[in-house]
Amino acid sequence: xxxxxxxxxxxxxxxxxxxxxxxxxxxxxxxxxxxxxxxxxxxxxxxxxxxxxxxxxxxxxxxxxxxxxxxxxxxxxxxxxxxxxxxxxxxxxxxxxxxxxxxxxxxxxxxxxxxxxxxxxxxxxxxxxxxxxxxxxxxxxxxxxxxxxxxxxxxxxxxxxxxxxxxxxxxxxxxxxxxxxxxxxxxxxxxxxxxxxxxxxxxxxxxxxxxxxxxxxxxxxxxxxxxxxxxxxxxxxxxxxxxxxxxxxxxxxxxxxxxxxxxxxxxxxxxxxxxxxxxxxxxxxxxxxxxxxxxxxxxxxxxx
Amino acid sequence: xxxxxxxxxxxxxxxxxxxxxxxxxxxxxxxxxxxxxxxxxxxxxxxxxxxxxxxxx
Numbered sequence: 001x002x003x004x005x006x007x008x009x010x011x012x013x014x015x016x017x018x019x020x021x022x023x024x025x026x027x028x029x030x031x032x033x034x035x036x037x038x039x040x041x042x043x044x045x046x047x048x049x050x051x052x053x054x055x056x057x058x059x060x061x062x063x064x065x066x067x068x069x070x071x072x073x074x075x076x077x078x079x080x081x082x083x084x085x086x087x088x089x090x091x092x093x094x095x096x097x098x099x100x101x102x103x104x105x106x107x108x109x110x111x112x113x114x115x116x117x118x119x120x121x122x123x124x125x126x127x128x129x130x131x132x133x134x135x136x137x138x139x140x141x142x143x144x145x146x147x148x149x150x151x152x153x154x155x156x157x158x159x160x161x162x163x164x165x166x167x168x169x170x171x172x173x174x175x176x177x178x179x180x181x182x183x184x185x186x187x188x189x190x191x192x193x194x195x196x197x198x199x200x201x202x203x204x205x206x207x208x209x210x211x212x213x214x215x216x217x218x219x220x221x222x223x224x225x226x227x228x229x230x231x232x233x234x235x236x237x238x239x240x241x242x243x244x245x246x247x248x249x250x251x252x253x254x255x256x257x258x259x260x261x262x263x264x265x266x267x268x269x270x271x272x273x274x275x276x277x278x279x280x281x282x283x284x285x286x287x288x289x290x291x292x293x294x295x296x297x298x299x300x301x302x303x304x
Numbered sequence: 305x306x307x308x309x310x311x312x313x314x315x316x317x318x319x320x321x322x323x324x325x326x327x328x329x330x331x332x333x334x335x336x337x338x339x340x341x342x343x344x345x346x347x348x349x350x351x352x353x354x355x356x357x358x359x360x361x
């Protein structure tokens with residue numbers, strides 16, 4: 001048996017837990033629980049499913065592993081690539097959990113730094129693969145704004161952020177990594193990184209961002225991607241075009257579907273509907289800065 | 305690719321264009337705030353009027 005070439009214990013654990021006997025969702029969920037220590041609530045939110053659904057998924061996955069008698073063994077190097085997609089998803093969702101939180105305030109915020117660390121090891125481990133580098137660039141670019149995104153317990157939107165607080169060295173590194181990925185070999189993570197790079201520019205090119213989201217949506221079929229595309233469309237073409245995109249998406253339990261709809265309705269002057277949508281978003285919000293942002297919106301929309 | 309949440313700046317960081325409107329009806333804001341889980345479980349939810357900075361529309 002080959003010795004594994006994985007130089008990092010946690011990354012090795014992630015690869016081992018992403019076992020192809022399980023469906024990919026189950027691999028990722030189990031690994032997030034067992035290795036990253038995310039709660040079932042956090043993992044359910046990441047997958048946009050109810051907590052009970054996620055709990056059942058985890059229980060089934062554990063039973064399957066126990067029944068199959070899958071040994072915890074050293075992973076041969078030639079088996080790494082087939083597990084890459086699941087491993088990338090694990091690191092991406094660990095980062096996402098950290099990205100949602102204030103830097104330095106909670107243990108969860110350290111997850112972003114850990115995800116970046118894992119991303120570096122992975123990119124170095126599989127240099128022939130472009131997507132690990134795409135994911136690393138994406139994380140570096142978004143994480144660079146961590147010090148500017150919150151003012152105490154309040155959200156600071158990107159357009160209002162103090163850019164002197166952005167980590168420009170990290171942005172430069174992210175851009176450099178992205179630039180080395182040829183446009184033709186860009187997968188979903190590299191496309192997200194390209195969007196992230198555009199979002200660090202002085203003037204945001206919304207049409208280009210919308211076009212990249214379109215490419216990403218075609219590649220992934222994800223309604224979450226379409227939702228974010230709608231934001232770019234709103235900035236480029238106005239709220240009516242964006243609302244048309246948002247209204248046909250099936251994301252009833254997703255906080256950001258409601259908050260995005262609410263903002264579009266607000267821009268269209270449909271105040272009562274905006275207030276109702278903000279209330280829905282608020283009932284789903286879980287961080288203090290987001291709750292405060294949404295509460296402010298609700299309190300300021302005059303009743304009809 | 306799996307359908308998941310992600311670090312999407314558009315919905316999470318960008319969408320806003322926050323500007324201040326007329327102060328809303330406090331009763332209505334209170335009623336809405338009562339739906340927040342913290343309030344239902346007996347925790348405190350604060351309703352704060354927002355004051356427009358000078359020069360803002």
